[in-house]
Amino acid sequence: VSAALGHLRPVRVVGVGLHPYQRPSDTPYTALGVHAVRAALADAGLAWTDVETAYTGTATTAMGMSRLMYRHLGATGIPMAQVENASASGSTAFRQACIDVAAGLADVAIAVGVDKPLQFSSPQRAAGVRDLVGSRVVPFTHFALLAQRYMYDHGATAEQLAMVAVKNDAIERLGLDGDRAVRVLSSVARSETVYDGENFDAALTRETAAQALGEAGVTAADLDVVELHDAFTVEELLYIEAMGISPVGRAAADLEAGQFDIGGRVAVSASGGLLAMGHPIGPTGVGQVCEITTQLRCEAGQRQHPGARTGLAHMVGVGVVCIVHVLRKG
């Protein structure tokens, strides 16, 4: 038996808060997280005592970390848990909060993303299984291979790929305010299968986005703002095509034509995305929801995409899990 989020109780984002992403510093994660939680509560007009369940997206900090953060807001006895899902940790925490509300387990749930790079671990090493290339393929290598293949297949140039970073770096930062609700139309999480030689990052995104758009009752053409996992420039092009926003092989040209700019056909990574806003891992997926909520409220200032009504948030986690949320205002 399975049910889509849209078949359960309505879920709405009523408050968002953000501590600006920053390079590693002496600021403890508790201060980063509590700052964001207080901002979100103020935005929603809620008190910490209204929150009935809490999920913390985190990948590299420490076990059992939620309590040390939330106790600064009050030890209210609510259920709390850490959610680790690599780059998609924050997205998964948000999804769990949505599920709790949709299922009626809570009326008010909070998803927080926070990370301090205290302990990195390698799942391959822990798994005890050696593969052919081992540590020789790190993310830079992986996405260099994808970029080279994309340029070979579609004739895209290195300059066109670089335009992803140029576009995303030119955008102003957040200014969050307001208390209007944004509906979460769908929440979908999938993991990789076997793709018969196809690039698994794009294939998994295609499956997950198609399901999320279908459950939301919208198409790629309906999207006004998209936040996606653009840790590397080629990812933006691959995922845009996988989501159906551009035909296969057309994303580089559409990018160059300005179609993904603020004010273009669909604003992609108006926040600056992972490349420019940053990718602190645990917080990133939650930060995407902050940005889309701000855009759909038309409160993004100089960063505002005109007429933004429907948004999509997308994260992958080490390429093997993918989380997509579709949100709409009104």
Next chain:
Amino acid sequence: VHVHQGAPAAPFTIAEIQLDGGPLIRGTLSADAGELEIGQRVSAVWAVTGTDASGDDIVEPAFVEAVRQ
């Protein structure tokens, strides 16, 4: 790869290899593979990459242009 932490020492080249049987794998090009291009057929030669705890060689396939076999 021009900068790499650990073994093997850079530079080395990683390639995606589509096997005739279907699967797509990633492997290292042999150090003397020369300039290969996407679409060229390759085959594997055994390369020694280290020694295990028993003193036996650890080998893995490295790829070269197929016509050189």
